[in-house]
Each structure stands twice: as structure tokens, then as C-alpha cells.
Amino acid sequence: xxxxxxxxxxxxxxxxxxxxxxxxxxxxxxxxxxxxxxxxxxxxxxxxxxxxxxxxxxxxxxxxxxxxxxxxxxxxxxxxxxxxxxxxxxxxxxxxxxxxxxxxxxxxxxxxxxxxxxxxxxxxxxxxxxxxxxxxxxxxxxxxxxxxxxxxxxxxxxxxxxxxxxxxxxxxxxxxxxxxxxxxxxxxxxxxxxxxxxxxxxxxxxxxxxxxxxxxxxxxxxxxxxxxxxxxxxxxxxxxxxxxxxxxxxxxxxxxxxxxxxxxxxxxxxxxxxxxxxxxxxxxxxxxxxxxxxxxxxxxxxxxxxxxxxxxxxxxxxxxxxxxxxxxxxxxxxxxxxxxxxxxxxxxxxxxxxxxxxxxxxxxxxxxxxxxxxxxxxxxxxxxxxxxxxxxxxxxxxxxxxxxxxxxxxxxxxxxxxxxxxxxxxxxxxxxxxxxxxxxxxxxxxxxxxxxxxxxxxxxxxxxxxxxxxxxxxxxxxxxxxxxxxxxxxxxxxxxxxxxxxxxxxxxxxxxxxxxxxxxxxxxxxxxxxxxxxxxxxxxxxxxxxxxxxxxxxxxxxxxxxxxxxxxxxxxxxxxxxxxxxxxxxxxxxxxxxxxxxxxxxxxxxxxxxxxxxxxxxxxxxxxxxxxxxxxxx
Amino acid sequence: xxxxxxxxxxxxxxxxxxxxxxxxxxxxxxxxxxxxxxxxxxxxxxxxxxxxxxxxxxxxxxxxxxxxxxxxxxxxxxxxxxxxxxxxxxxxxxxxxxxxxxxxxxxxxxxxxxxxxxxxxxxxxxxxxxxxxxxxxxxxxxxxxxxxxxxxxxxxxxxxxxxxxxxxxxxxxxxxxxxxxxxxxxxxxxxxxxxxxxxxxxxxxxxxxxxxxxxxxxxxxxxxxxxxxxxxxxxxxxxxxxxxxxxxxxxxxxxxxxxxxxxxxxxxxxxxxxxxxxxxxxxxxxxxxx
Numbered sequence: 001x002x003x004x005x006x007x008x009x010x011x012x013x014x015x016x017x018x019x020x021x022x023x024x025x026x027x028x029x030x031x032x033x034x035x036x037x038x039x040x041x042x043x044x045x046x047x048x049x050x051x052x053x054x055x056x057x058x059x060x061x062x063x064x065x066x067x068x069x070x071x072x073x074x075x076x077x078x079x080x081x082x083x084x085x086x087x088x089x090x091x092x093x094x095x096x097x098x099x100x101x102x103x104x105x106x107x108x109x110x111x112x113x114x115x116x117x118x119x120x121x122x123x124x125x126x127x128x129x130x131x132x133x134x135x136x137x138x139x140x141x142x143x144x145x146x147x148x149x150x151x152x153x154x155x156x157x158x159x160x161x162x163x164x165x166x167x168x169x170x171x172x173x174x175x176x177x178x179x180x181x182x183x184x185x186x187x188x189x190x191x192x193x194x195x196x197x198x199x200x201x202x203x204x205x206x207x208x209x210x211x212x213x214x215x216x217x218x219x220x221x222x223x224x225x226x227x228x229x230x231x232x233x234x235x236x237x238x239x240x241x242x243x244x245x246x247x248x249x250x251x252x253x254x255x256x257x258x259x260x261x262x263x264x265x266x267x268x269x270x271x272x273x274x275x276x277x278x279x280x281x282x283x284x285x286x287x288x289x290x291x292x293x294x295x296x297x298x299x300x301x302x303x304x305x306x307x308x309x310x311x312x313x314x315x316x317x318x319x320x321x322x323x324x325x326x327x328x329x330x331x332x333x334x335x336x337x338x339x340x341x342x343x344x345x346x347x348x349x350x351x352x353x354x355x356x357x358x359x360x361x362x363x364x365x366x367x368x369x370x371x372x373x374x375x376x377x378x379x380x381x382x383x384x385x386x387x388x389x390x391x392x393x394x395x396x397x398x399x400x401x402x403x404x405x406x407x408x409x410x411x412x413x414x415x416x417x418x419x420x421x422x423x424x425x426x427x428x429x430x431x432x433x434x435x436x437x438x439x440x441x442x443x444x445x446x447x448x449x450x451x452x453x454x455x456x457x458x459x460x461x462x463x464x465x466x467x468x469x470x471x472x473x474x475x476x477x478x479x480x481x482x483x484x485x486x487x488x489x490x491x492x493x494x495x496x497x498x499x500x501x502x503x504x505x506x507x508x509x510x511x512x513x514x515x516x517x518x519x520x521x522x523x524x525x526x527x528x529x530x531x532x533x534x535x536x537x538x539x540x541x542x543x544x545x546x547x548x549x550x551x552x553x554x555x556x557x558x559x560x561x562x563x564x565x566x567x568x569x570x571x572x573x574x575x576x577x578x579x580x581x582x583x584x585x586x587x588x589x590x591x592x593x594x595x596x597x598x599x600x601x602x603x604x605x606x607x608x609x610x611x612x613x614x615x616x617x618x619x620x621x622x623x624x625x626x627x628x629x630x631x632x633x634x
Numbered sequence: 635x636x637x638x639x640x641x642x643x644x645x646x647x648x649x650x651x652x653x654x655x656x657x658x659x660x661x662x663x664x665x666x667x668x669x670x671x672x673x674x675x676x677x678x679x680x681x682x683x684x685x686x687x688x689x690x691x692x693x694x695x696x697x698x699x700x701x702x703x704x705x706x707x708x709x710x711x712x713x714x715x716x717x718x719x720x721x722x723x724x725x726x727x728x729x730x731x732x733x734x735x736x737x738x739x740x741x742x743x744x745x746x747x748x749x750x751x752x753x754x755x756x757x758x759x760x761x762x763x764x765x766x767x768x769x770x771x772x773x774x775x776x777x778x779x780x781x782x783x784x785x786x787x788x789x790x791x792x793x794x795x796x797x798x799x800x801x802x803x804x805x806x807x808x809x810x811x812x813x814x815x816x817x818x819x820x821x822x823x824x825x826x827x828x829x830x831x832x833x834x835x836x837x838x839x840x841x842x843x844x845x846x847x848x849x850x851x852x853x854x855x856x857x858x859x860x861x862x863x864x865x866x867x868x869x870x871x872x873x874x875x876x877x878x879x880x881x882x883x884x885x886x887x888x889x890x891x892x893x894x895x896x897x898x899x900x901x902x903x904x905x906x907x908x909x910x911x912x913x914x915x916x917x918x919x920x921x922x923x924x
Contacts, residue, residue, distance in 0.1 A: 074799045074899050148796050154773060155756040155798055160721075245774025251757060252772065285653075290672040294680075316759055316768040316794070318777035321704060328696045332688045339680035346646060347675050349653040356657055364650055371646050375639040378688070382635070382695030384703050387767035391759060391794040457763050459794050462802035 009555055013530055015562050020113075020526040022586050031586040033118035034526055038125050039104030040422070045129055046096040047493075052136065053087035054486060056080045061446075061482040064475050067467040077463035078146040079165070083139055085149025086169060089269065090176055091132045093407055097272035098183050098218075099128060101414055102211050104422065106187060108517035108524060109205050111196025111533040111540075113567035116189040119584050119626065124182040126594030131175035134601060138168030145169035148461060150262060151232075153243040153254045158236045164605060167236060170229045171601050177222050177229075178597070184215035184222075191215075192572040196516075199535040200575045205515045206289065206538070209296045210275025213303035214268050220307065221264035228257035237607055252317060259310035267306040269403060271299060273410035274341055277363050280410075280417050281345055282514045284360035285352025288539055291344045298337035298344075305334045315386045324383050331381040338374060342367065357511070358432030362413025365440045369405025373398055376451065391461075394454025400447045412439070412492060419496060420510045424522040425503030431495045439488030445481025449474040514539040519547055532559040532568045535575075589626040596622045638687060703767040706780040711748040715739065715781070719751070719758030719771040719793065721902060722800040723864050723877045733824045734852075736864030738872050739791075740809045741783060742816040749781040759795035762808050768794050783810030790878070799900030805878035822924075826855025827867045830919050838919025841912045850903070853923065863903060870923045876901065888917045 022028045022037070032038060059080050063072040072080060103121065107114055115121045138144055145165040147156040156166045191212045195204065232254070234240040241247035243254050282289055289295060311319060311327040345367055354360060376398040380386045389395060419427050453474050458465065465471050509518040516533055517524070518541045531553045534546040541547070553559050561568065565585055569578045599615035714729040717739065726735045729750075741747055751760045753771040761768040762781070769779045783789070793804035811819065830836045839856070842848060848858035854867040872882050876898050880886040889896075892913050894903040908916075 074802070078799065147798075152757055152796070155796070160756050160798060245772075251774070290669070291676040294673070294676060317770045317772065318775070321700060325696050325700065329692060332692055335684050335688055336681055339684045340676060341680070342646070343676045343680035346649045346653075346679075347672050350649050350656070351672055352653075353659060354653050354657045356654065364653075367650065368647060371643050375643060378691070379635060379639075381688075382691060382699075384695055384699045384767065385635070387703060388763060390768065391796075457790075457792075459761075459792060459801075461796040464802050 008557070012554065012557060012560055012562055013525075016527045016530055016560070017525065019562070019565055022526065028586070030591055031122075031588045033114070033122045033584060033586055033590075035103050035107050035115045035118065035121060036422075036524065036526075036528075038121050039100050039102075041125050042095055042099030042103060042128070045125075045132065046092050046100060049087050049091035049132055050096070052139075053084050053092055054489070056084035056087065058482060058486060060084060061479040063463065064465075065479040066476060067469070067472050068464055072463065074463045075146065078148075078461070079139075079144035081461055082145045082148050082151075082169070083135075086135070086145065086173070088403070089149065089265070090173060091128075091135065093269050093403065093411075094180060095128050096411055097269070097407070098180070098187065098211070098214065099125065101272060101276065101411070101418075102183070102187055105418065105517060106190055106208060106211060107194065108421075108520070108528055109208055109515050110191065110194060110199060111516050111529055111535060112190065112194035113528050113561075114583055115186050116194055117186050119587050119590055120182050121186050122587065122590035123593055123626070124179045124186065126591045127179035127182070127597060128176055130594045130598040131172050131179060131601075134175055134598065135168055135172035138165060138172070143168055150258055151254075153232065153251045154245075156232065156254075157244060159244075167233065167605050170233050170236075171605055174226055174229045174233075175597070175601050177226050180218055181222055184218040187211055187215040188219075193569050193578075194567060194581075195570050195575045196533050196535050197568060197570045197575055197577045199540075199570070201573055202293075203535055203538050203540075203575075205540075206278035206292070206295055206299065207275040207515070209299045210271045210278070213300045214271045217264045217268050217271075217303040217306060221261045221268065224257050225261035228254055228261070231257075233604075237604070252314075255314055255317065256310070259313045260307070262313065263310040264303070264306040266399075266402070267302050269407045271303060273366065273407045274299060274302075276410040276414040276417075277345055277366060278341075279515060280359045280363050280413055281348050281352075282539065283417075283511050284357060284363075285349050285354045286512065287348060287352035288514075289344060290347040290351065291340065292538065294340050295344045298340040301337040302334060302341075305330070305337070309334065312380055312386070313390075315380075315383055316390050328381045328383050328386075332378070335374070335378055342370065342374070358427070358429060358436060359413045359417035359511075361433060361436045362409050362416065365436060366406055366409035366413065369401050369409060369440075369443065372448075373401030373406055377402065389454055391459055392454035393450040393458045393460055396460045397447050397450030397454060400443075400450070404447070405443060409439075412489075415492070415496065417511070418517075419499065420503075420506030421517055421522045421524070423500055423503070424506055425499055426506045426510060427499040427503060428495050431491065435488055435491040435495060437488075438491060439485060442481050442483075442485030442488050446478050446485050447481075449478050449481075453478075509541070514541050516540045519550070530554050530560055532561065587626070589622060589628075593619065593622040593626050635691070642687075703779070705778045706746060706748050711746045711780065713742075713745065714748040714750060715741070716750040716752065717760055717771070719753040719755075719760070719797070719804075720862075720864075721755050721798055722793070722804040722898075724760075724804075724806045725754070725864065728820065731820060731824060733820055734854075734865045735823050735868065735872075736866075737806045737874065737877050738809065739806065740811060740816055740819050741781060742813045743783050743786050743810045745782070745813070747781040748778055750776050750778045752776050756797050757795050758793045758797050758804070760791065761794040762789050762791035764789045765791075765808060770795055781808070783808070786810050786812060792878075800877075800898055803877055803879045803898050807874065807878060822871070823868050827853045827923050830922050832918060832922075834915050834918040835922050836919075837912075838915035838917065841908065841916050842919055845908055845912065846904075846906050847916070866920065866923060868923055870921050884917050884921055887920060888913055891916060 022032055063069050063077055143165045147161055154160055191208050231242040235242055241249045243249045243251050309331045312331045315324050416427055416432055453471055458471050506522050508522055520529055531550045534549050537543055565583045566580050567583055569581045571578050596619040600612055603612035603615055716727040718725040724737050726739050751769055751771040753773045758771040759768050760771055765781055766779050769777050787810055789808040791806045830839045843857055850860035850863035852859050852865045875882045875890055879898055893905050894901050
């Protein structure tokens with residue numbers, strides 16, 4: 001074997017660096033199409049919304065600290081409660097998992113140099129930012145929605161919610177839905193087409209299976225929500241009648257459409273967390289996942305079955321018994337794929353060699369909370385039990401165990417796990433563990449008593465309660481728990497922020513990770529991999545010979561694609577070399593398209609139809625610009 | 635259900651605890667290497683056992699117990715009560731009796747009652763946890779369930795579907811009474827309102843009719859025929875005001891009609907700014923409406 005001088009390698013790296021270089025400074029961030037930078041933008045933006053949703057949660061808990069409190073008046077309480085749910089689901093969990101984690105990690109895990117549609121990716125981000133800003137313009141101008149996050153009509157109809165709060169809600173969700181749809185399409189194409197040649201589907205990390213399943217679920221679920229929202233706005237802004245019974249409409253139509261989207265959404269929220277868990281566990285227990293094919297199938301099955309269960313949110317509506325029985329049975333079936341994943345994680349941990357470092361702690365915490373949330377979830381499939389507990393604090397307890405415990409804990413664990421990869425520095429381990437315990441204890445103190453309150457009859461969304469109800473003690477405990485929880489979360493982010501500047505250098509692979517991203521530098525270069533990596537198992541990083549071959553290929557200049565702004569495309573299933581793709585470079589059009597789109601939505605909200613038409617023309621112009629082929633660079 | 639859930643939870647946590655004690659050491663001696671056995675464990679705990687438990691749960695709760703919460707079969711009940719949800723009170727009608735009241739439902743014990751629920755505005759949900767399931771009150775739709783009290787007593791109920799500003803103060807009471815007592819009560823509320831006797835109460839009646847109250851409230855036997863607010867024909871016979879928000883005493887009643895927005899912010903009842911004397915008179919009138 002001929003070994004070229006290291007100088008040749010350096011030249012190659014230099015060339016790749018030049019080809020992939022983006023503009024410096026703020027302009028660079030505005031025009032970036034690099035999936036890693038977009039992931040970071042997504043991270044900070046959704047973190048901001050996490051903070052906003054968190055403040056709203058603390059206000060709600062403070063109002064409920066004792067009976068007949070007046071921290072918030074009823075109107076403000078309802079606004080905070082509605083905005084909290086809307087923010088956390090649509091503007092924190094989904095963009096944080098798909099936008100930040102998915103964007104940053106999918107191309108790295110599959111050995112690609114970017115997402116399949118880099119400009120569309122940038123556009124997704126800018127639309128998300130604009131849609132979130134749109135909602136919060138409403139909140140800060142005193143026009144927050146106040147009909148709850150599922151916004152039942154006729155309460156949300158013009159007659160009972162005359163202000164523009166509901167319009168801010170409906171239009172911002174339509175708006176952000178565009179972003180999420182683009183993101184999902186991008187993820188699907190990326191996962192199917194840009195896997196490093198050799199990474200056939202059965203060699204793809206489980207993380208990517210989870211994100212693939214979620215992206216498909218989004219594409220099929222979002223149209224139901226968008227339909228519901230468009231009908232609502234036609235009714236509210238233009239006087240159509242879809243939901244008003246006195247005009248021949250049907251308020252249950254909204255509930256059906258909303259939950260046809262809303263229940264798949266639950267799995268859309270939780271599947272990325274499953275994916276993160278299946279990334280962290282093998283690394284820290286130093287063994288491959290038990291029952292790998294079953295887990296991959298289970299991830300896809302959960303996303304699929306999630307579409308058949310929506311009416312279990314509606315057991316008190318007065319549906320026919322036969323209908324409720326079907327939906328109860330379908331809901332029970334989902335337990336099976338969830339159980340497979342759960343026991344795969346547990347068996348892997350027990351039979352491995354676990355190192356309880358911070359990321360694994362969050363995952364173990366997640367497993368415990370997910371079991372509790374899952375068990376309380378099963379009880380809703382017992383229809384008579386559901387008909388007692390629905391719309392009480394028992395439900396609030398359940399979905400916070402599932403959404404906060406089971407979806408957000410892995411996100412936090414993932415932040416610790418990939419922090420060294422993204423920043424090149426280590427977080428503080430002792431502090432990280434302390435944050436975990438604070439948050440874990442805070443979570444249980446906050447949400448566990450809600451089960452009891454719910455069984456004792458406390459309805460959700462009550463802005464206050466009387467002292468004679470006997471709910472004072474548990475509510476006080478919950479509120480104190482919420483403060484503890486907030487402290488735990490704060491300590492997580494202070495740790496990460498300080499470590500960003502003071503952390504010890506991390507090196508490429510501080511944990512002995514199992515997937516490809518650990519083979520490149522921390523942080524990764526703009527082109528991710530100088531050599532398109534060789535892959536022969538789902539644990540590519542543990543295939544030492546493949547990694548050695550990559551190093552040899554770099555020296556020899558094989559599979560380096562250094563002639564242009566390029567990445568490799570492969571066939572969808574078997575991942576055989578297909579073609580070399582020319583990737584677009586930075587562009588100012590995505591933020592401009594998003595701005596023009598904001599103009600359209602704002603004018604619709606204000607019912608300035610002429611201005612809306614003008615902005616639509618501007619939007620068309622920017623979309624045309626977006627599609628212009630960039631000038632050939634010398 | 636709780637016991638089974640407890641076993642599952644603590645069983646799974648016990649496995650994680652085993653993992654903790656085995657930290658930094660290679661896998662369990664008899665399991666670690668055998669992938670077939672490990673996969674078998676996943677299938678056993680993740681599929682086989684859940685299927686048994688879930689099938690049992692399904693049969694017991696959704697096939698055996700569910701019919702108990704079904705709407706009563708036609709002809710199986712002898713009495714129908716309609717409750718109509720309003721933002722934020724409950725209108726109660728005894729069908730075929732011509733009797734109407736609000737926020738307090740009297741029923742005879744050990745008598746199945748066909749309870750029909752409707753809504754006048756947004757979606758509410760009728761829920762007396764001790765007597766039966768929740769049932770949503772949906773505009774344009776009538777749902778019904780059976781209301782049945784085994785023994786006499788007062789049962790608290792409340793709105794369970796978020797219905798706007800005062801969802802938290804939309805409660806009611808169900809009084810289950812022995813049949814004779816119930817019959818006497820029903821006969822009582824079927825009668826029109828008594829005419830006021832004292833001078834102040836008569837002034838109060840005039841103010842009630844002329845200064846705005848009558849636009850929204852009905853007092854049977856008088857000119858007051860409003861339908862936006864609760865029926866007040868026998869208000870003095872009720873124990874609570876404003877949908878079980880405050881006790882029905884002259885002091886609270888005065889505070890309520892003088893300044894409803896401070897008692898129940900957002901309530902549809904406006905403060906009319908009538909002056910203390912008129913309010914006292916109206917209280918005197920209303921407290922006579924037995």
C-alpha cells in the first residue's frame with residue numbers, strides 16, 4: 001500500500017474547507033444552509049420558547065399554590081394555560097427534536113454532508129422563527145389565545161372568543177405547519193437518499209428509524225390540523241359555517257379533525273425521544289441493542305398505529321358504544337410496540353456494562369417516567385375509567401409524565417450527550433448529575449400528586465378552587481415541586497453555558513459512541529466527513545476496520561468528493577452508490593421567503609385583503625428567487 | 635388495575651436497579667452473551683405478558699363494565715330531567731312536569747332517571763363523580779345518561795369541559811331524597827312565585843321588574859320572563875348562588891347582585907349600579923321566593 005505524504009491529506013482538507021465555506025458573521029447565519037448551523041438556530045429558538053412556556057407554567061402553578069388566589073385573573077390564567085400548551089408542543093418539543101436534534105444529527109449519523117434540500121431546510125427554520133414570533137406578538141400585545149391548546153369550538157368561535165387571540169393561534173399553527181411539513185419531507189428524502197453507500201436500511205441507526213417514522217407521521221397528520229384551522233379561520237374571518245350547529249355546522253367535526261392530528265402528534269413528540277434513548281443506551285452500556293429489528297419495527301408501528309386511536313380523547317362526547325370500544329381496543333394495541341421498546345432498553349441496560357454518566361441518567365429517568373406515564377395511559381383505554389378521569393388533573397398528570405418525562409428527559413439527556421460533539425468541549429459531570437436529580441425529583445413532586453387530585457375530582461383548567469375542596473395541600477406541594485423543577489432545568493442550561501467557554505476539550509469521541517458522528521472532529525467541519533464513510537453495521541463507529549479504511553481513503557483521495565460542493569446519493573433500501581449530488585450553497589432567499597409569508601399571515605389576521613394579496617405577490621417573487629440557480633462560482 | 639400497574643412499575647424499576655448494581659461490570663453472568671435469550675425476554679415482557687393483561691383489561695372494562703354507563707334504554711326510566719349548560723350555570727327542567735330550576739337538581743333515591751343534557755352556548759360537561767360518568771353537553775345535540783342514587787345525600791357536580799372564563803365556578807348539587815320528600819319539593823317548584831308581603835320586598839319586586847333584572851331572569855307568575863340567566867322562581871329554596879360559588883344568605887346575595895364581577899369575574903350578569911336601597915329591597919324580595 002502506498003502511503004501519500006500527510007501534506008496531500010492536508011491539501012485535500014483545505015480544499016474541502018474552501019469549497020464548503022460559508023459567509024462569516026451574522027450574514028453567514030442569515031444565509032446559511034449548513035444543517036449544523038440550522039440545527040443550532042433551531043436549538044436556541046426552541047429553547048427560547050421552552051423558557052417562555054416554562055414561565056407560563058410557573059405562573060399557572062403560582063396561581064394554584066393555594067385556594068382562591070389572585071396572582072392571575074381568570075382571563076390571564078386561561079391565556080397562560082392555552083399559550084403554555086401551544087408553545088410547548090408546537091414551538092418547543094417538535095422543533096427541538098426534529099429541527100435541532102434531527103437537523104444536526106441525521107446527516108452526521110448517515111455519513112452525509114448535508115440534508116437533501118439544504119435551502120428548504122433553511123426555509124423551514126425561518127418559517128418556524130416567524131411563526132413563533134407571530135404567536136408571541138399576539139401574546140405580548142394582549143391577544144393570547146384562551147380556548148386551550150386544543151381550542152374546542154364553539155368556545156373558540158367568534159361568538160365566544162371575539163378577540164384576535166384565536167386568530168393568532170390558528171394562523172401561527174398553520175404557519176408553523178408549513179415549516180414542519182418541509183422539515184419532514186427533507187428528513188425523509190435525506191434518510192432514504194443520502195445514506196453513505198453501504199448503509200442499507202438494516203444498518204441504519206435506530207435514531208434515524210425513529211425520525212423517519214415521525215416524519216411520515218407528520219406528513220399524514222398535519223393536513224388534518226391544517227384543514228381544521230382553515231375551516232376555523234374561514235368561519236371566524238369570513239363568516240363561513242362549519243362548526244356552528246345553529247347554522248348546520250358540527251362542533252364535533254373540529255374535535256375529530258383536531259385529534260386525527262393530535263394523537264399522532266403525541267407519538268411525533270415521543271418517537272424522537274425514543275430515538276435518542278436508543279442512541280445513548282448502547283454507548284453507555286457498551287453493548288448493542290437487544291432485539292434491534294423488533295425495536296426498528298416497533299418505532300414504525302407506533303407511528304402507524306397512532307393514527308387509529310384519536311377518538312379516545314372523546315369518550316365523554318357521547319359517541320356510540322361500538323365506536324368507543326373500537327378506539328379503546330386500538331389504543332391498547334399501541335402498548336405492544338411501546339412495551340417492546342421499553343423492555344429492549346431495560347434488557348440492554350441490565351445485560352450490558354452500564355456507566356451511569358449524565359446522559360444515561362437522563363435516559364434511566366426517562367424510562368421510569370415513561371413507565372408511569374404509560375401505565376396511566378393504559379387506564380384511559382378502560383372506557384368507564386376514562387369517562388371519570390378525562391378532563392381532570394389525572395389526565396394532566398398522565399400527559400406531563402409522557403410529554404415532559406418521556407419526551408423532554410431524553411432531549412435533555414441528548415443535550416449532554418452531544419454537547420461535546422457540537423461544541424468540542426465537555427460539560428461538568430458532577431453538576432450534570434446534580435441537575436438530573438433536581439429535575440427528576442422536581443418532576444415527580446410536581447406531577448405525581450396530580451394523579452391523586454384528578455381521582456379526587458379536580459378538573460383541569462380551573463383557574464382556582466375553594467378551600468372546602470380539600471385540594472390545597474397537594475396543590476401547594478405541586479407548586480413547590482414546579483419551582484424545584486425549574487431550578488433543575490436552569491442548572492442544566494447554566495452548566496452547558498459555562499461549559500461552552502470553560503469545558504475541557506472533548507476530542508472526537510469522549511464516550512466511545514456507536515454511531516458515525518463520533519468519527520469526525522468536534523465540532524464537525526462544514527463538510528462533516530472528508531471521506532464518505534464505509535458502513536457495514538448500525539454501530540458504524542465500533543467497526544474499527546471501516547474507520548481505518550476511511551483514514552486510508554483520505555490519504556489516497558478516494559471517496560472524498562473534493563471536486564465540488566458535493567455529497568453522495570445512494571439507493572433507498574440497499575444504499576448502493578447512485579450518484580453524486582451537487583449541493584446548493586448559502587442563500588439569502590429562505591429568510592426573505594419567510595418574511596414575505598409573515599406579511600401574508602399578518603395581513604390575513606388584520607383582514608387587510610388587498611395588502612394580503614400584495615404580500616402574496618411578493619411571496620411569489622421570493623419563491624421564484626429561491627428557485628434561481630446560483631451563479632457558477634469559479 | 636392499580637395492583638397490576640404497581641407490579642409492572644416496580645418490576646421494571648427493579649430491573650433498572652439491578653443494572654445500577656451491575657454498573658461498570660460486564661453483563662449478567664447467565665444472560666449477558668445469549669442474544670436469543672435476551673430477545674426472548676423482550677418478547678416475553680414487552681409482548682406476551684402485556685397481551686394477557688391488556689386482553690383482560692379490555693374484557694372487564696370495555697365489554698363487561700361499559701354497559702353500566704350506557705344511556706338508559708327507552709322505557710326503562712319513569713322520569714326525565716333535562717339539564718342545559720350555560721356559561722356559567724345549569725338550567726334544570728323536569729320534563730312533563732312544567733317545573734324548572736337551576737344549579738340544584740333534586741332526584742328521588744333508588745329511581746333511575748333519564749338525564750338529558752344539552753348546551754345553550756359552548757361545550758360543557760355534566761359530571762357528578764359519585765353518580766355516573768361524565769357526559770358532554772354539546773350545542774345542537776342531546777346526550778343522555780342514567781342518573782341513579784342508591785342512597786339519600788347531597789352530591790357535588792361540576793363542569794368538566796373547559797368552557798371559558800368561569801369554568802372553575804360552574805358547579806352544582808344533586809340532592810337525592812326519599813320519594814315523599816322529593817314529591818313535596820317538586821310540587822313546590824311547580825307553583826308560581828309567592829307575592830311579596832313586606833313593603834321593602836314589594837319595592838324590591840318593582841325594582842326587579844323595572845331596573846333590568848327581569849330582562850334575563852324568569853320568576854314564574856310575574857312579568858319577569860328572561861331566559862339568559864337562571865330561573866329564580868324559588869331562589870330562596872336553594873342553598874347556593876352563582877352555580878355553587880357562594881352560599882345563599884342575604885349577605886352573600888347582596889354582594890352578588892351589587893357587584894357580580896368581583897364575586898365571579900366575567901360572569902354574564904352585569905352590576906346595574908342601582909344604589910344600596912334598591913339592592914336591599916331586591917334582596918328582601920328574593921329571600922321571600924321560597
